[in-house]
Amino acid sequence: TSIGGTTIKTCHKWANNLVNKDFDEFTIDERGGKRSDSFWDCCPDLELEAKQFVYQECSKTEAAFTVETLARFIGQRFYELNNLKKIDQQLVRSVESCRLDLRRFRVKLFSVTANRTRA
Numbered sequence: 001t002s003i004g005g006t007t008i009k010t011c012h013k014w015a016n017n018l019v020n021k022d023f024d025e026f027t028i029d030e031r032g033g034k035r036s037d038s039f040w041d042c043c044p045d046l047e048l049e050a051k052q053f054v055y056q057e058c059s060k061t062e063a064a065f066t067v068e069t070l071a072r073f074i075g076q077r078f079y080e081l082n083n084l085k086k087i088d089q090q091l092v093r094s095v096e097s098c099r100l101d102l103r104r105f106r107v108k109l110f111s112v113t114a115n116r117t118r119a
Contacts, residue, residue, distance in 0.1 A: 039097070043078065046077055046081060051105050053070065054105055057069065067099050070098045071095050071097075071098045074091075075093065
């Protein structure tokens with residue numbers, strides 16, 4: 001039958017290549033891995049600003065910080081840094097992506113009555 005979208009025979013072949021043969025032969029297929037640059041690869045300065053913003057907001061006594069606040073900040077700074085005019089209400093970076101960014105930034109979200117955060 002199959003594992004994921006791959007048959008057991010194919011899985012066995014790739015496992016055999018990984019264990020018994022050269023690692024380069026295993027990776028030569030180049031199916032997985034990074035397919036394109038991430039948002040942060042294209043905007044490393046904005047990533048640093050976003051981290052700073054998160055840590056500043058989280059260090060406030062009355063932290064009313066939400067993931068959406070981060071998404072709006074990133075969008076605002078993106079348009080400012082690139083000299084672009086925002087034409088619609090769509091976010092540059094989705095709330096879901098920003099939630100993952102917070103994990104990468106090692107920030108934990110706590111939801112008591114509001115979506116408060118602490119670093």
